[in-house]
Amino acid sequence: MPSDMQARIDYGFDKALAIVGIDAQLLGLWSWICVCRAIPPQEVRRWRQQGRLIEGVKTVFEAVPLSQRGVYYAWFLQYQWLLDGTPHDESIASKNFAALVGNMLIAAWRFTGGSSNDTAAKICQEMNALPLTRRACYDLYSVLICGSSPHPVRTLWVDFGFVAAMNGxxxxxxxxxxMQLIEVCSFGEFCTAYESSSIPALFERYGVSVSHYRLFLDVMAGTPSDNKSVWDLKQYIDILASPVPEHVDHPPEPFLIAFVDYGFANCKDPDDSKLLDDLYKKLFWDSLVDPLELHEARVRGRLLEYVKKFKFVKYSPHAAKYSRLLKSRHSVSVLA
Structure with a gap:
């Protein structure tokens, strides 16, 4: 992310601050252009000086076959106002965001078979009448079609397996x-698979493979009704790593089951909570711990022994605290 303020203004990052999460997408866009497509920085600078950043970005993408443009082009078409050269304005940003949400709503509606003549108000009315599971599928389509992933704070993050991703x-x-899957299967078929916890089977049926399939399969085996508490813990840590949406007016907290299973219920003060936050952040971010191994250690009442295996855990200064915090509250027989 650019640290120079003028660079942030020149290339859209200042405006991107108005909407949580899009600065990362903007960085990905510029990385694709400058690294993947090897466009020299001098050329990008020339676009800006000539007032044609948007045109330059479009030219690069349109020179590539549609199937190779990745997710950033669709996202860019929704957010190209970031590069239009106008100064940052909160009211304009709010209007742009409202328009974007409306466009997402309509685009997903049409993609899933809705009438192109339906208004946003009509679509909202229809959506509110859907079962919650189908609404979740529609919400996912809305996010995907605009070139994004669900934010970790949303239930979609777990329900559709994004929590199984161990990195960006x-x-x-x-x-x-x-995106590859929803382009070949019907919306009804997708919803049925989600409701029956068989999304992975739908991927297989259409020959779409996922590299981290083992973890993805484990998450999806429990959605939308039940998951291992380790995935709630992982979601909590993912939230800590992400900008929190503006409508969330309080710090994130571990979900109830993870709160109990992974030691947070044993915390006596904020220092205890921070110690566990730091521990799990390092496990998931730095050590890329296997979540299912962590789950197994917790089930067997060996959570403390498991985390002590990792060299970064400075056990000695906090031995008594770790022993108290990571003490198992369940027996193996209860959870086996």
Whole structure:
């Protein structure tokens, strides 16, 4: 992410601050152009000086076959106002965001077979009448079609397996695989698979593979009704790593089951909570711990022994705290 303020203004990052999460997408867009397509920085600078950043970006994408443009082009077409050269304005940003949401709503509606003549108000009315599971599928389509992934704070993050991604590359891959899938299967077929916890089987049926399939399969085996608590823990840690949407006015907290299973219920003060936050952040972010191994250790009441295997855990200064915090509250017989 550019740290120079003028660069942030020149290339859209200042405006991107108005909407949580899109700065990462904008960075991905510029990375694709400058790294993947090897466009020299001098050329990009020339576009800006000539007032044709948007035109330049479009030219690069349109020189590539449609099947190779990835997820960023569709996203860029929704957010090209970031590069239109106008100064940042909160009211304009709000209007642009409202228009974007409306466009997402209509695009997903048409993609799933809705009438192109239906208004946004009509679509909202129809959507509100849908069962919650079908509404979740529609919400996912809305996010995917605009070139994004669900935010970790949303239930979609777990319900559609994004929580199984251990890094941004796997997240982007899963988003692309979902796009590949929904282009060949019907919306009804997708909803039925989701409701029966058989999304992975739908991927297989259409020959769409996911690299981190083992973890993805484990998450999807429980959605939309039930999941291992380790995935709730992973979602909590993913939320800590992400900009929190503006409508969330309080710090994230571990979900109830993970709160109990992974030691947070044993915390006596904020220092205890921070110790666990730091521990799990390092496990998931730095060590790329296998979530299913972590789950197994917790089930067997060996959570403390498991985390001590990792060299980054400075156990000695906090031995008593770790022993108290990671003490199992369940027996193996209860959870086996």
């Amino acid at each position: 590359v796997e997240e982007d891959e899963l988003r692309a695989k979902y």
